[in-house]
Amino acid sequence: MSTLCLLPLALILDALLGEPRALWSRLPHPAVLMGRVVGWFxxxxxxxxxxxxxxxxxxxLMVLGSWVLGWALSLFGGLVELILAAILLAHRSLIDHLGAVLRGLQTSTGDGRRAVAMIVGRDTAAMDDPAIIRAAVESGAENFSDGLVAPAFWFLLAGLPGLLVYxxxxxxxxxxxxxxPRHEAFGWAAARFDDLLNLAPARLTALLIALTHGQLGHWSEISAEARRHRSPNAGWPEAAMARAIGIALSGPRSYGGQMQDYPFVNPTGDRQPKPQSITDTTRALWRVWAALTGTLALAAVVLG
Structure with a gap:
């Protein structure tokens, strides 16, 4: 079975099952195993x-090993490819993480900080509610690209080897x-290769968000703000999501105790977002997921 036929099925399986605790409490998740490999190097x-x-x-060595492993596993047939693709896509888990931040905020600011700290790398100890909400929305937009669109993109182009390499x-x-100091030199290749592999998926994610939320007329602004972003890729889905739900994203934040004066994305949007913005983000991500899955399924029927 072709990857075009397998991909929409994998997207649906991931959306339905997510990360079953009963399974991954007993077995190491493939992402955990990958983390152990990186940690060993x-x-x-x-x-x-x-x-x-x-x-x-x-x-x-990691790229070569992943490609060979993906090729070997693909020899076991479409069912194995389908299951592994569904496991390595991460839409449902992202939605669950955003829900945890929303529930935390509904209890207290402290609970919201603890929940958002699970999905962002910035300092969270001094965040107020709007900062927590912006961080959650940014993470939702960026990780939709990294966790769903990019792995789906590389699976579609290069099968299981491409997915594992990504x-x-x-x-x-x-x-x-x-x-x-520890990783600037050693991690340079990983960071640059990740930038390269996310180049097309990040822009595709922004296009999908804009298309499904009537924002194509603002594409020039989305593009301009994405290019001013500190990341060559993260700014694209963030800029599109900011306009889709009407809030300002990015802006000043602290990393390692040092404040960074980053510019706002969609600066005319609401800079004091309410918890509803997290709900709006999850709805937007489901809308994009539905459009992407439906389009792939239709293409599989017509072309597969």
Whole structure:
């Protein structure tokens, strides 16, 4: 069965089942196993001179190993590919995380901070409610690209090998692709390769959000603000989502105790969003998911 036929089925399975605790409390999730591989390379190679070259070597070995593993697993047939694709897509888990932030805010600001700290890398200890909400919406937009559109994109183009290469790269970027004294050199290759693999999916995500929310007329503004964003890719889905739900995103925030004066995305939008904005985001993500899944299913029927 072609990846075009398998992909909409995988999207539906992920949406229905998410991350069953009963299963993953007993077995290590593939993403956890990937994290262990990245951690082993980090602990083994990230020391002494030549850290950038060592990081490049580690990344090359992880990519090659993931491609070979994906090719080998694909030999077991479409059912294995379908199950693994559904496991490695992350739409439902993203929706669940956003729901946890919303429930936390409904209890207290402190609970909201603790919930949003699970999905963002910035400092959360001093966040007020609007900052928590903006962080959740930004994470929802960016992770919809990283966790659903990008893996679906690479699975569609290159099958299970492409999906595993993307996931190991994205995992490596999240673990070692930071500009810290320990990882700036060693994680350089992971961060750059992740940027490359997300180049098209991030822009596709922004286009899907804009198309499904009547924002194509603002594409020039979305494009301009995305290019001013600190990330070459994250700004695209964030700028599109900001306009889709009418709030301002990004703006000043703290990393490692240092305030960063980042510009706002959609600066004329509401800078004091209410919890309803998280609900609006989840609805927007489901709308895009439905449009993407429906389009792929139709294409599979016509072309598959």
């Amino acid at each position: 980090d602990a083994t190679l990230n020391h002494g001179p030549g850290r950038r070259l060592k990081g490049l070597t580690a990344m090359a 996931k190991i790269t994205n995992t490596a970027d999240s673990m070692i692709g930071h500009r810290t």
